[in-house]
Amino acid sequence: MKDRRLEEALRHLAPPPGTQLWHGGASPLGALRGVSPQVAGWKPYPDRNSIWDLALHIAYWNYAVRRRLTDEPSGGFPRSPSNWPDPPNARTQASWKADRKLIKESHDRLVDALRNFDPSRLDDYAGSEKTTYADLITGIVLHDTYHTGQIQLLKRLAKSEGLR
Amino acid sequence: MTNRSAALFVIGASGVGKTASVQALEERSLPGVRCHYFDSVGVPSTDEMVRDFGSTEEWQAAATRKWVERLASETTGELAVLDGQMRPSFLMAALKATPLASYRILLLDCEPEVRLQRLTSRGQPDLVSHQMDMWAAYLRGQVDALDLPVLDTSTLALSDVVEHLVMELDQLR
Numbered sequence: 001m002k003d004r005r006l007e008e009a010l011r012h013l014a015p016p017p018g019t020q021l022w023h024g025g026a027s028p029l030g031a032l033r034g035v036s037p038q039v040a041g042w043k044p045y046p047d048r049n050s051i052w053d054l055a056l057h058i059a060y061w062n063y064a065v066r067r068r069l070t071d072e073p074s075g076g077f078p079r080s081p082s083n084w085p086d087p088p089n090a091r092t093q094a095s096w097k098a099d100r101k102l103i104k105e106s107h108d109r110l111v112d113a114l115r116n117f118d119p120s121r122l123d124d125y126a127g128s129e130k131t132t133y134a135d136l137i138t139g140i141v142l143h144d145t146y147h148t149g150q151i152q153l154l155k156r157l158a159k160s161e162g163l164r
Numbered sequence: 165m166t167n168r169s170a171a172l173f174v175i176g177a178s179g180v181g182k183t184a185s186v187q188a189l190e191e192r193s194l195p196g197v198r199c200h201y202f203d204s205v206g207v208p209s210t211d212e213m214v215r216d217f218g219s220t221e222e223w224q225a226a227a228t229r230k231w232v233e234r235l236a237s238e239t240t241g242e243l244a245v246l247d248g249q250m251r252p253s254f255l256m257a258a259l260k261a262t263p264l265a266s267y268r269i270l271l272l273d274c275e276p277e278v279r280l281q282r283l284t285s286r287g288q289p290d291l292v293s294h295q296m297d298m299w300a301a302y303l304r305g306q307v308d309a310l311d312l313p314v315l316d317t318s319t320l321a322l323s324d325v326v327e328h329l330v331m332e333l334d335q336l337r
Binding site: 008012044048049141142143145146147148149150152153154155156157159160 | 251252253254256257260261294297298301302303304305306308309310
């Protein structure tokens, strides 16, 4: 059985190849395409997040929501701390490539979890909180979108600062 | 050379009260304040945007640059108010290319349920969608990244929102 809420979420998280999202912009993975380690590590101000910070944060929450959808035990995310994992000290091409791989894996596993999610559970509470699975799914889509907007912003700002 | 123009950019997704509040501000005929509406220059079809600019996103970037250039050249000594769904990313890039003497960017935001009610009551139920909530989140993300001001209009009367715009303009004087 299909559910409109699940289909809508999947359309945002995993748009079919060759299609643009509604705003003409990118999905989180698309937003990271072509970003260099220099641009990824750049911050407009010292107390602001970099693209690298945001990308790992998105990956963490993709993991955390997937875990709740699939009832997996906690502790499976390979980086710490939770919520805002630290980027590596050495911000090299290799470490950025490795983190992009982690981000893609986390995203793909979330999409798989959504594709396999039983729609009849959408209105059930997810754990002991007053949050349903539908709330969780809507929340992760909004969360990805919120931070993708920030990644797109940082790319523009970095470009105007002459970073490539 | 930096010009003397100053602008308040009132941004936000559909249904947050941008146009209603900027129109109400305009009706007050405050001295030295001119109100503008982004879409007044005409919005091409999606096909035209893609054909002429490569994507809808690039059309928006180009239109934002044009607006900033226009405000820089036309509003010397005035306070301009521009209402539109401009992304801060495009605005910041345009303002870097064409600096104004001063500017402020204010995001109007509201609860999704309030947006639903407003858009339905003004006969635009087609704009009530998951996508509009996504667009609001996208804009909010960019605004929060820059620590720009946000006004939640969910429980405010139109006159309260206008008063807030007047206060924002006072900071530009």
